Amino acid sequence: MAHGALHRLRQDLFVDAFAFRPMPPLEDAKVSRWVPWLPERIRYWARWLPHFIVVGFAALVFLATFAMSYGYGPLRGVLVAGYCLLVAVPPALTLFRPVGAYWISLFAVVVGWFATSAFSPYGSPFGEAAFPTHLAVMTLVVLRTRPRLAMEMWLVTFGVTTVLSVFSGSGAGDVPPVAFFSGLVLIAAAAVRAWREERRQVVETQTATAEERSRRTLLEERATIARELHDVVAHHMSVIAIQAEAAPYRVENTPPELATSFATIRENAVAALTELRRILGVVRSEDPDAFAESTPEAPQPTLASIDSLLDSVRSTGLNVEAVITGSPRPLPQGVELSAYRIVQEALSNALRHSPGADARVEISYVLGGIGLRIVNGTPSRLAKPSPGAGHGVLGMRERVQMLGGEMTADHTEDGGFEVAAFIPVSNAAGETTPKGSGA
Numbered sequence: 001m002a003h004g005a006l007h008r009l010r011q012d013l014f015v016d017a018f019a020f021r022p023m024p025p026l027e028d029a030k031v032s033r034w035v036p037w038l039p040e041r042i043r044y045w046a047r048w049l050p051h052f053i054v055v056g057f058a059a060l061v062f063l064a065t066f067a068m069s070y071g072y073g074p075l076r077g078v079l080v081a082g083y084c085l086l087v088a089v090p091p092a093l094t095l096f097r098p099v100g101a102y103w104i105s106l107f108a109v110v111v112g113w114f115a116t117s118a119f120s121p122y123g124s125p126f127g128e129a130a131f132p133t134h135l136a137v138m139t140l141v142v143l144r145t146r147p148r149l150a151m152e153m154w155l156v157t158f159g160v161t162t163v164l165s166v167f168s169g170s171g172a173g174d175v176p177p178v179a180f181f182s183g184l185v186l187i188a189a190a191a192v193r194a195w196r197e198e199r200r201q202v203v204e205t206q207t208a209t210a211e212e213r214s215r216r217t218l219l220e221e222r223a224t225i226a227r228e229l230h231d232v233v234a235h236h237m238s239v240i241a242i243q244a245e246a247a248p249y250r251v252e253n254t255p256p257e258l259a260t261s262f263a264t265i266r267e268n269a270v271a272a273l274t275e276l277r278r279i280l281g282v283v284r285s286e287d288p289d290a291f292a293e294s295t296p297e298a299p300q301p302t303l304a305s306i307d308s309l310l311d312s313v314r315s316t317g318l319n320v321e322a323v324i325t326g327s328p329r330p331l332p333q334g335v336e337l338s339a340y341r342i343v344q345e346a347l348s349n350a351l352r353h354s355p356g357a358d359a360r361v362e363i364s365y366v367l368g369g370i371g372l373r374i375v376n377g378t379p380s381r382l383a384k385p386s387p388g389a390g391h392g393v394l395g396m397r398e399r400v401q402m403l404g405g406e407m408t409a410d411h412t413e414d415g416g417f418e419v420a421a422f423i424p425v426s427n428a429a430g431e432t433t434p435k436g437s438g439a
Helices: 002-013 028-034 040-046 049-069 078-093 098-117 130-144 148-168 175-250 256-284 303-315 333-353 391-402 427-432
Strands: 319-325 358-366 369-376 406-411 417-424
Touching: 002 098, 002 148, 028 040, 049 078, 049 130, 078 098, 078 130, 098 130, 098 148, 130 148, 130 175, 148 175, 175 256, 175 391, 303 319, 303 333, 303 358, 333 358, 333 369, 333 391, 333 417, 391 406, 391 417
Parallel strands: 319 358
Antiparallel strands: 358 369, 369 417, 406 417
16 A cells, blocks of 8 residues: 555656646636626636636735845845745746646745745744745645645645754644644645536536437437338338239230249349348347238328328317418328428427427428428426427437438527428429329
8 A cells, every 4th residue: 555655646746747737728618607798809818817816826926925035134136036936936837837836836945944044043944935835836736636636745745844844943843733724725625626527527427428318319210210211111112012913914915024024023022022121120129020920010101191190289288270382292201201200299399398389380392392390489387397308309300311401490589499391302203102002
């Protein structure tokens, strides 16, 4: 244990003692939170406020030490200025080389003791301005580095001052009370530093947790989209296989070459459907063979069933107004499914976060795509806390980006919330996709 303690002491106070460790300015967010009423230009300089305070303190130490040292006859001119600089420089140096500032400050205490001992047989290391300044330097070093340096600097400092007190002939009677008071100050500084470090780690952990939750939500939403697209693609592949199998029976005296071609198309469609179900079955379930014996599921919802969705939402107490502009036309099933899910999620968010508010759903069939706008007013009562806040917007944004569209989601001026999205659709795709086709 003693060897480990000495090793840590050496690493903290001796190895790279004068290494350059500049103190960064305050974060812009923290300054804006503390003094939001200041102009932006002044807030920029307020980031350096701790540096200005420390430098100002060093200037005050210089003036105070000069006033106290000027009374000694021989200590005049250059000697007085040099001693005052030796005492005043360490506080400012803690901004750049904190451990080196400690050693220079301790050297200033020793020099002050020699200076007072030369004129008084009862000189003490604690009788000059050097030691209070040294205590301030140790406090700044602890606040800038790590809590354990408080104990290490305390031991070294009072080991040196005890030796100086004994050699000065005044004895070590002044050491215990000064050491006790200094220990209290350093313990308080170490506690503040430990609290700040713990708070920083908590913030980092919360940030990492939020990012991990967002990534997990994004993956879950992508898995949901993959499952839904699996049903869409599987439906089309099933239609291809069935039509390829039935085509030869619709023509009398089918040429063998044509029958062979239809059989090949059907075999390829069935093979592709089998591989698709096997691969996407992993996404849908932990069991890779989840689709081996499963029955076909109900078709995915489209904009044709938007009225049923609105009726269901109205039954929960949300007053919803629906407006459809443009000429409704068949759209690719993936687009219709995503549009339906966006409307569904936006209305769910309105129910969850804006209870008692009115909502409006606008669906615009325009040239080149479809536009969606879901907006709700201000809530009439407080919303209950929801653990999934914010994830619905992430899922809607993922759906829109998957289809190459754009989306915005933000609060309105009157306190409501608006979701606006545009999903591009090529005219050819919209015209050639038969709505309601079945196998």
